[in-house]
Amino acid sequence: MLVHVLFAILLCPPHLLASPAQELPRGTIVDKVICRGNASQSYALYLPSGYSTDRQWPILYAFDAGARGRLPVERFRGAAETYGFIVVGSNNSHNGPLTIAQDAINAMLADTRARFSLDHQRVYVTGFSGGARVAVMAGLAMKGQVAGVIGFGAGFPAGVAPSASVPFAYFTAAGTDDFNYPELKELDQVFGKLGLLHRFELFEGGHDWPPEAVCARAVEWMVTRTWSHCEERPHFARSSTSSGNDSERYPANLYPSPWIVRMNCGCRGLASIFCRSHATWTSTVRVEGIE
Secondary structure (H helix, E strand, O other), X not given: OHHHHHHHHHOOOHHHHOOOOOOOOOOOEEEEEEOXXXXXXXXXXXXXXXXXXXXXXEEEEEEOOEOOOHHHHHHHXXXXXXXXXXXXXXXXXXXXXXXXXXXXXXXXXXXXXXXXXXXXXXXXEEEXXXXXXXXXXXXXXXXXXXXXEEEEOOOOOOOOOOOOOOOOEEEEEEXXXXXXXXXXXXXXXXXXXXXXXXXXXXXXXXXXXXXXXXXXXXXXXXXXXXXXXXXXXXXXXOOOOOOOOOOOOEOOOOOOOHHHEEEEEOOOOHHHHHOOOOOOOOOOOOOOOOO
């Protein structure tokens, strides 16, 4: 079961997994990095131009429904450079049996923890369509070790319902013509009733990865909501789209299209909880498949 396999990796102390990083280009997309522990698995990679092992870096794991690893890395590259994120996109995970996603997740986690200098309090997961369900599944299975999940074009896996114990901040978005838009709209309402930290955006388009600008806003929202422990936390300025609550504060120029934005934030103090490296949560995760 995915939960147990994931923890076999995640509960290993980081210093036992660390090794000298292979020299990889900074500031450009690498289409294929082969996982050293499983040569059948690989991922597309973006390392910020300033990456070095002198400090620890946040990371975003990306899962596409069709194993297009480069595509999400392209969409998040701008935000990754701005905020200093490492972005990796699986070249193997795609819609189908759960074991496909399971193998990809475990291989990527093991390789990136061994290869890069990571901040284990700033781990994020994103995905599109079936990949969005994989991202949620990983966030639930890793129980407090994922600070945020970004899902596009789909919500929770079949048979898994949100509860008040969801241990991550959640950003979702859908195209105006996306057939899964009603699902995400309903999920947005459920998260609001549960008082969970979340946000939903609507963009012009269909069932697809959103434009780079939406991906950038997703990262910016995660930064403002889950970096309470970090010196890199950005300067806050009142947004013109703010509702007026103290919790509705963002860096300047985040939202150029006010009509497209809907904010829901029911809990002001959760960000610090999400960032605890040894947080424990009680939940039962049963995943029968990815749609």
